[in-house]
Amino acid sequence: MLRANEAEFEVISHEGTNVVDIRNRCCICRAWQLYGLPCAHAVAALLSCRQNVHRFTESCFTVASYRKTYSKTIHPIPDKSLWKEFSDGDPNASEAFEVVINPPKSLRPPGRPRKRAQAEDHGRAKRVVDCSRCNQTGHFRTMCATPI
Incomplete structure (x- = not known):
């Protein structure tokens, strides 16, 4: 591994050479940008400069975010046999929506x-x-x- 400056690294692996920028949270393999978790190249760069890898993950992967997501009650969905059916005269029919399927634009x-x-x-x-x-x-x- 070669260090270009305080934020950029060149990580050499069996796959090839990857450039990692820990300041912008990006790697040339694009895995860090796509998934929000540091890729193996980024982890190697972070560990070499003694940074905490967990600080460089997206906030949605934290325990606090997990707890916040599931803090409210999630109500079960009833069986399909218990679903309400809307008719044309039903005043609650406005809540139902109609699916329109259009034919393809090209006939070929x-x-x-x-x-x-x-x-x-x-x-x-x-x-x-x-x-x-x-x-x-x-x-x-x-x-x-x-x-x-």
Whole structure:
């Protein structure tokens, strides 16, 4: 591991070389930015400068955040047989919502197109082919219709 300055490190591992910036909480592997937890490269850099790794994790991973998330009561969802059904005359029907499924914008089916567009010749001369069977131009031997 090489230290560039007080915040940047170059960590060399079997995977390759990674640059870690502990001030901005980022690593070139992007795992620290994506997951909010220091990656192995960042942990190596933090431990080398004797920093507490736990201080560099996102706050959502702390015990205090966990306790705050589950501090209120979570009510169970009743069985589907106990769900209310709304009818058109029901005054509470405004609480229900309607799902609208729109057709796709394109009518063309997905997948590979049936025909490929012809390439432009850009002024190039076309190649003249000769049949090796009848010695005429314009077709190959496999397409020759001349009787033997």
